Amino acid sequence: MKHEPTCLEVFLTRLAFRLYGKSVYKTFADCLPLDGGERVLDFGCGMGTVAYYVAKKLSRGHLICLDISERWLNACRKTLHSYGNITFLQREYPMLTSESLDVVYCHFVLHDISQGELERIIPALARSLKAGGVLVFREPLNNTDKISIIKSLMKQNRLCHKDSRITDIPIMGNALESVYIKE
């Protein structure tokens, strides 16, 4: 499986971020339940499109940006160079400390991951949340089988569904946004 993007992909994503940053990524960051002091994980952070808006909100908190790709993580370091409250991790989800996080979010990440890997990742994300912590995802609606797998793994890992809605996102189309609370 390919993990590293081409230079063209990084360039086009930066361009999309400049053009659609507010309408695509900020709208998602604004939905997260943040007060400023939380410990937050951006799982599959890419170049930091959402993290750029989340980091601004965490004046007393901490953000972990995690990605499997070294090139995306380097691009993310560049996007977030002016913030001091960020840790960058390359594929270390099994090492996330248990019950240490208030919020985990995944933006256009889970739909592209195999079922086998989701069966390892979702339990690790659930474990990393404190009781009462929140997991939020936004994923495209075109792969309904994958969405069903994600929903059932959430349930198996004691993540209770709180809310969902379908939104039409500029250039990306219909996406499902869901919020889960750890029991």
Ligand SMILES: C[S@@+](CC[C@H](N)C(=O)[O-])C[C@H]1O[C@@H](n2cnc3c(N)ncnc32)[C@H](O)[C@@H]1O
């Ligand atoms: C479509 S991009 C989305 C990036 C970012 N969340 C955004 O919305 O702009 C998917 C990202 O997930 C990362 N990713 C894919 N599989 C992963 C895994 N198993 N663990 C961590 N990151 C992964 C990719 O490297 C890529 O950066």
